[in-house]
Amino acid sequence: MGxxxxxxxxxxxxxxQAAEFARREIAPLAAEIxxxxxxxxxxxxxxxxxxxxxxxxxxxIPEEYGGxxxxxxxxxxxxxxxxxxxxxxxxxxxxxxxxxSPGPFIKGGSEEQKKKYLPLIARGEERISFCLTEPGIGSDxxxxxxxxxxxxxxWVLNGRxxxxxxxxxxxxxxxxxxxxxxxxxxxxxAFVVPGGTPGFTVIERIPCIGMRGHxxxxxxxxDCRIPKENLIGEExxxxxxxxxxxxxxxTTLTSGFIGLARAALEEGVRFSKARKAFxxxxxxxQAISFPLTExxxxxxxxxxxxxxxxWLGDQGIRHTAETAAAxxxxxxxxxKATNVAVEVHGxxxxxxxxxxxxxxRDGRIWVFAQGAPNIQKLIVxxxxxxxxxxxxxLVEELAAxx
Amino acid sequence: xxxxAPxxxxxxxxxxxxxxQAREFGEREVAPRAAEIxxxxxxxxxxxxxxxxxxxxxxxxxIPxxxxxxxxxxxxxxLICEEVTAAGKLALAGVLMEMPGVGPTAILKxxxxxxxxxxxxxxxxxxxxxxxxxxxxxVGSDAxxxxxxxxxxxxxYVLNGRxxxxxxxxxAMWVVVYxxxxxxxxxxxxxAFLVEQPNxxxxxxxxVPCMGARGHxxxxxxxxNCTLPKESLLGEEGKGLKYxxxxxxxxxTTLCGGFIGLARAAMEEGINxxxERVVFGRPIAQYQGVCFPLAExxxxxxxxxxxxxxxxWLADKGVRHTAETAAAxxxxxxxLxKATNLAVEVHGxxxxxxxxxIERMxRDGRVWVFAQGTPNIQKLIVxxxxxxPIRIE
Numbered sequence: 001m002g003x004x005x006x007x008x009x010x011x012x013x014x015x016x017q018a019a020e021f022a023r024r025e026i027a028p029l030a031a032e033i034x035x036x037x038x039x040x041x042x043x044x045x046x047x048x049x050x051x052x053x054x055x056x057x058x059x060x061i062p063e064e065y066g067g068x069x070x071x072x073x074x075x076x077x078x079x080x081x082x083x084x085x086x087x088x089x090x091x092x093x094x095x096x097x098x099x100x101s102p103g104p105f106i107k108g109g110s111e112e113q114k115k116k117y118l119p120l121i122a123r124g125e126e127r128i129s130f131c132l133t134e135p136g137i138g139s140d141x142x143x144x145x146x147x148x149x150x151x152x153x154x155w156v157l158n159g160r161x162x163x164x165x166x167x168x169x170x171x172x173x174x175x176x177x178x179x180x181x182x183x184x185x186x187x188x189x190a191f192v193v194p195g196g197t198p199g200f201t202v203i204e205r206i207p208c209i210g211m212r213g214h215x216x217x218x219x220x221x222x223d224c225r226i227p228k229e230n231l232i233g234e235e236x237x238x239x240x241x242x243x244x245x246x247x248x249x250x251t252t253l254t255s256g257f258i259g260l261a262r263a264a265l266e267e268g269v270r271f272s273k274a275r276k277a278f279x280x281x282x283x284x285x286q287a288i289s290f291p292l293t294e295x296x297x298x299x300x301x302x303x304x305x306x307x308x309x310x311w312l313g314d315q316g317i318r319h320t321a322e323t324a325a326a327x328x329x330x331x332x333x334x335x336k337a338t339n340v341a342v343e344v345h346g347x348x349x350x351x352x353x354x355x356x357x358x359x360x361r362d363g364r365i366w367v368f369a370q371g372a373p374n375i376q377k378l379i380v381x382x383x384x385x386x387x388x389x390x391x392x393x394l395v396e397e398l399a400a401x402x
Numbered sequence: 403x404x405x406x407a408p409x410x411x412x413x414x415x416x417x418x419x420x421x422x423q424a425r426e427f428g429e430r431e432v433a434p435r436a437a438e439i440x441x442x443x444x445x446x447x448x449x450x451x452x453x454x455x456x457x458x459x460x461x462x463x464x465i466p467x468x469x470x471x472x473x474x475x476x477x478x479x480x481l482i483c484e485e486v487t488a489a490g491k492l493a494l495a496g497v498l499m500e501m502p503g504v505g506p507t508a509i510l511k512x513x514x515x516x517x518x519x520x521x522x523x524x525x526x527x528x529x530x531x532x533x534x535x536x537x538x539x540x541v542g543s544d545a546x547x548x549x550x551x552x553x554x555x556x557x558x559y560v561l562n563g564r565x566x567x568x569x570x571x572x573x574a575m576w577v578v579v580y581x582x583x584x585x586x587x588x589x590x591x592x593x594a595f596l597v598e599q600p601n602x603x604x605x606x607x608x609x610v611p612c613m614g615a616r617g618h619x620x621x622x623x624x625x626x627n628c629t630l631p632k633e634s635l636l637g638e639e640g641k642g643l644k645y646x647x648x649x650x651x652x653x654x655t656t657l658c659g660g661f662i663g664l665a666r667a668a669m670e671e672g673i674n675x676x677x678e679r680v681v682f683g684r685p686i687a688q689y690q691g692v693c694f695p696l697a698e699x700x701x702x703x704x705x706x707x708x709x710x711x712x713x714x715w716l717a718d719k720g721v722r723h724t725a726e727t728a729a730a731x732x733x734x735x736x737x738l739x740k741a742t743n744l745a746v747e748v749h750g751x752x753x754x755x756x757x758x759x760i761e762r763m764x765r766d767g768r769v770w771v772f773a774q775g776t777p778n779i780q781k782l783i784v785x786x787x788x789x790x791p792i793r794i795e
Contacts, residue, residue, distance in 0.1 A: 002414045003477065005712050269789060283789050290778075293785040297709070297729040304708035305701070308411045325701040374694070381697040385687060390674040398678045 005304075011077055018081035021054055026086030033090060033213040034358050039169065042213035043127070046094045050124030056082075057098035058122030060245065061106070066119035072248060072310035075099070076255035080303070083259025084266075087355050089362035090211045092256040093369065096249060097165065100370070101128045103245035104174055104190045108233020117172065117192070126171035131161040131219060132242060139375045141176070141239055142184040146221060148177035148191060154225050155191060157199070161219040168202045168217055171195045175221070176242060179235050190238035192230045199224030210361035248313055250370050251323045254306040257330040257366065258299055261337035264359045265295050268341040271354070275346075288344055295337045302330040321383035328376035331367035338363040413481075420478050424485035427458055432490025439494060440762050443616040445531075445573050446494070453498060454528025460486070462526040464503035464649070465510075469522035476652055477714040480659040484707070487663030488670075491759050493766035494617040496660025497773070501525075501570070503653040504774070505532035508578045508594035508645035512637020517596055521576050533574035535565040535623060536646060543779045545580070545643055546589035550625060552581035559595060559630045561603065565623040572606050572621055575599055579625065580646060583639045594642035596634045603628025614765030652717055654774050655727045658710040661734040661770065662703060665741035668763045669699050672745040675758075692748055699741045706734040725787035728780040735771035735780070742767040 007015070025048050033041050049056040059075050061067025070078075083092040098121055105117050120126040137143045146159025157177050167173060173193040180187030193200055204218040233241055269292055272283035282288045305326035312319035338360040342349035349356050367373055413421070431452050439446050454461040463479050465471025474482075479499075487496040502525050509521050509532075524530035541547045550563025561581050571577055577597045584591030597604055608622040637645060673696055676687035686692045709730035716723035742764040746753035754761050771777055 002417065003411060003711055003715055005715055273789065286782075286785075289785045289789060290781050293781050293788055294732070296788050297733050297784060298705075300712075300726075300729060301702075301705035301709050301733055304712060305705050308704075308708060311411050325704060328698070329701050329705060374690075377694050377697045378690075380701060381693045384697055384700050385673060385677065385693070388670060388673050388677075390678050394674060395678050398680075 007077070011074060014074055015077050015081055017053065018078040019085045021049075022082045022084075022086035022091075025049075026082065026088050026091045030086060030088035030091070031352070031355065031358070033088065034362075035212075035352075037207065037212040039166065039213050039215050042090060042094065043169070045091050046098075047124045049095060050122065055122070056095045057124045059095075060099045060248065061102050061118050061122045065114050066122040067102075068122070072251055072313040073307060075252040076306055076310045079252050079255040080259035080262070083256045084262040085259075087260075087263045087359065089256070089260050089359075089366045090213045092259060093211060093214065093366065096253050096256065096369070097130075098122075098124070099249045099252060100245060101130050101174065103249075104232050104238070104241040107244040108190065108237055108241040110229075110233075113192070113232060120171070127166050127169055128172045128174060129164050129167040129170035129217075131164040131167065131173050131175045133161065133163045135160055135162050135218075139371055141188065141242075144176065144178055144188055146175070146177040147181065148179050148189060150179075150228070153228050155228060155230065157191065157193070157221045157224040157226070159221045161221065163216045164202075164219045165217070166215050167219050168205065168215060173200065173219075174232070176238050183236065185239045186236050188238040189235045190232040190241050191226060192232060193224065193226055197224055197226060208365055210358070210363070210365040246370060247318075247320050247323050250327050250376075251306060251309045251313055251319070253370055254302070254309070254323070254326045254330045257327075257334040257363075258302050258306060260359055260363055260366070261295065261299055261302070261330070261334045264337045264341035264356055264363070265292060265299060267354065267356050267359075268292050268295075268344040271348075272344050282344070291340045292344065295333070295340055298329075298333045299337070302326065302333050305329055321380055324371075324376040324379035324383075327371070328373050328380060331373040331376070334363040334367055417478060417481060421481045421485050423457065424482040425489045427452075427460075428486040428489025428491075428495065432486060432492055432495045436490060436492040436495075436759065437756070437762070439492060439617040441616075443611065445570065445619060446617055449495070450498060450531070451528045454526065459526075460499055461502050461528050463499070464653070465506065465522055465526055469518055470526045471522070472526070475714075476655055476717040477711065479656040480710055480714045483656050483659030484663040484666070487660045488666045489663075491664070491667045491671075491763060493615040493660070493664055493763075493770045496657070496663065496770070497569075497615055497618050499660065500653055500657055500773070501531065503649060503656065505534045505578065507534075507649045508636045508642065509596065511645040511648050512594060512641065513596065514633070517633075517636070521596070524575060530575040531570050531573050533568055533571045533577040534646075535568040535571065535577050535579045537565065537567045539564055539566050539622075543775055545592070545646070548580060548582060548592065550579070550581040551585065552583050552593060552595060554583070554632070557632055559632060559634060561595065561597075561625045561628040561630065563625045565625065566610075566620075568621045568623050570619050570621075571623055572609070572619055577604070577623075578636065579604075579628075580642050581625075587640065589643050590640050592642040593639045594636040594645050595630055596636055597628065597630060601628055601630075612769055614762070614767070614769040616765075650774060651722075651724050651727050654731050654780075655710060655713045655717055655723070657774055658706065658713075658727075658730045658734040661731075661738040661767075662706050662710065664763055664767055664770070665699070665703055665706070665734070665738045668741040668745035668760055668767070669696060669703065671758065671760050671763075672696055672699075672741075672748040676748050686748070695744050696748065699737065699744055702733075702737045702740070706730065706737045709733055725784050728775075728783035728787075731775075732777050732780040732784065735777040738767040738771055 055068035058067035059070045179189040201220045203220045206216045309319045309322040341356040459472035462472035583593040605624045607624045610620045713726040745760040
């Protein structure tokens with residue numbers, strides 16, 4: 001077949017549809033959600049996303065459980081448009097949440113669990129919060145400290161979680177805890193905890209610079225008891241379930257970054273053509289137009305990296321390193337694009353009169369979602385060093401000189 | 403479960419074969435000669451001859467079959483340029499790949515049948531070299547401002563002026579010289595002339611040594627009443643610049659392959675070294691101050707390659723790709739500078755010595771990015787495209 005960069009007519013239609021949805025349902029609310037830090041308003045947008053013909057919350061869920069599965073490339077196309085036209089990181093991130101949270105049920109859940117929880121996510125009716133991160137633990141999950149013990153056929157959970165998104169409004173929480181502390185990552189299991197279960201308390205909500213409307217919450221789990229059947233899948237496989245969908249959701253998340261970078265770029269270009277200094281539009285000064293141009297080039301480069309990773313995923317080929325590469329690159333791009341957009345707007349860019357200050361705040365925090373940029377680099381680095389061997393003789397040569 | 407998207411990112415088995423063959427050429431014919439070519443700074447005729455041999459025939463990639471050429475798709479030329487440069491670790495190898503694409507453009511577009519038959523086959527056979535004289539001491543990318551004049555006197559053209567960076571002029575069998583026939587007409591007053599060598603009025607007055615891409619010859623030319631028969635005008639008067647730029651989108655695309663190849667070679671050297679060099683009891687590869695910048699370069703090399711592939715894919719479909727190519731070239735230029743600089747950084751002081759090839763790659767990269775239009779000119783092209791479609795209310 002060879003290389004091809006064409007989208008199919010169906011993909012063009014998906015793109016058009018996503019853009020239209022974002023223009024109508026997201027863009028008009030973006031400033032208000034941010035301003036009021038209003039999670040209810042955000043959740044109402046989420047419910048619209050779940051409706052036909054969009055059904056954006058079911059894109060990773062099989063049809064038999066009420067989902068509307070799509071290829072990764074298609075999800076990438078949708079994510080980019082939602083973020084670019086909606087100009088709201090948090091609304092795009094809602095789609096991502098719905099892609100990631102079904103993972104443990106899909107990978108490990110019993111038939112009964114799948115039937116119970118997956119349709120809820122796909123319809124956007126009830127919220128599931130994902131409780132993995134702890135005050136001292138992020139990407140190196142093997143050090144998790146929350147414990148789960150089976151006592152009289154009941155699981156008893158104890159620990160503390162941080163960045164548990166939407167925990168205060170969630171109908172269910174997926175909690176990761178150690179059932180076998182000796183075994184590191186292989187001693188972690190996943191549990192489903194119904195909202196309102198005694199012992200599960202949201203103790204603090206931490207306001208954030210960006211992605212407002214989203215709720216980063218700190219949770220205290222104290223002798224929280226849940227039935228034995230609330231274990232998801234098998235003991236010790238929780239991390240495998242949690243990370244199972246991560247290569248996929250990181251790929252599509254990358255397209256969200258690209259979309260927001262594009263929104264910032266387009267704002268910058270528009271403004272620079274209208275704003276005059278020394279008698280000419282500032283777009284005609286290369287100090288303005290060249291940084292925007294660099295961003296445009298890097299957006300296209302990031303998009304191609306994301307599409308390549310998505311394409312590999314759709315072929316069933318492992319794409320961990322390709323996805324990490326795309327995400328690392330798109331993160332840098334997002335930071336650069338939003339910063340350049342503010343720079344181009346000058347002092348106006350820092351005010352609420354223009355959306356770029358929101359994009360700057362959103363971009364600054366969003367890049368850490370699903371693994372910090374440094375973690376992505378670590379993944380790329382490991383792959384890179386594995387693939388290349390030193391040339392014959394260099395080891396000896398360096399040893400001899402040492 | 404999912405519908406398949408169109409095939410995006412696969413090379414065909416033939417393309418894999420092309421790439422393997424280019425790698426083998428780079429390893430066998432270029433790499434062993436790289437240090438010596440750099441050191442001696444003399445045109446490597448032996449390499450030029452070998453490039454022309456079957457099964458490679460790299461000297462004929464841009465030239466039609468009827469003139470003994472061996473035309474290939476732009477996409478395939480990109481693959482070849484990347485591999486030969488990566489395996490050969492020498493910018494000049496990539497420069498030579500480009501010459502048959504850049505030099506004869508005006509002959510191909512404007513020359514008559516006799517001129518084509520005379521000038522093109524010797525290039526393809528690797529027997530001769532052609533040159534391209536556009537740049538002047540005061541004029542580069544804004545070619546409309548050249549001051550070399552061509553006047554029509556008694557049935558002959560007489561050329562006067564000065565040219566700079568006329569690559570390979572001293573060894574060329576012909577040089578295409580651009581001069582103004584209509585000095586008031588700007589870009590549309592420039593015509594292209596075929597100057598066969600030797601010519602008494604065509605004098606090479608200086609050779610300017612260069613830090614990198616050595617073996618390449620940057621020559622300064624004085625045109626002093628250089629008198630040419632009227633058939634030496636290629637095509638029509640006033641169309642010279644149009645001919646000169648006609649294939650630039652294509653050769654700039656394949657040039658990116660060379661940049662990417664050299665960046666890759668530098669990265670690979672850096673990685674190899676970092677894995678073996680031990681500091682404080684462990685290989686420096688294990689320090690993130692060393693390995694993360696290398697990982698960044700690896701990511702950017704892949705991104706640059708995809709930008710180039712997309713531009714090449716457009717070219718082969720016959721779609722205009724000026725902005726896409728310029729974008730790929732800007733990006734690949736930055737990657738090349740970053741990769742070679744980093745490779746030196748990783749090697750420490752050793753990296754600046756002739757014991758390792760990376761100081762050469764560093765020098766090569768620094769100058770090569772200016773070929774066929776500086777990075778700033780490429781940005782200008784992208785910027786024009788970017789700012790065009792958006793309307794301000």
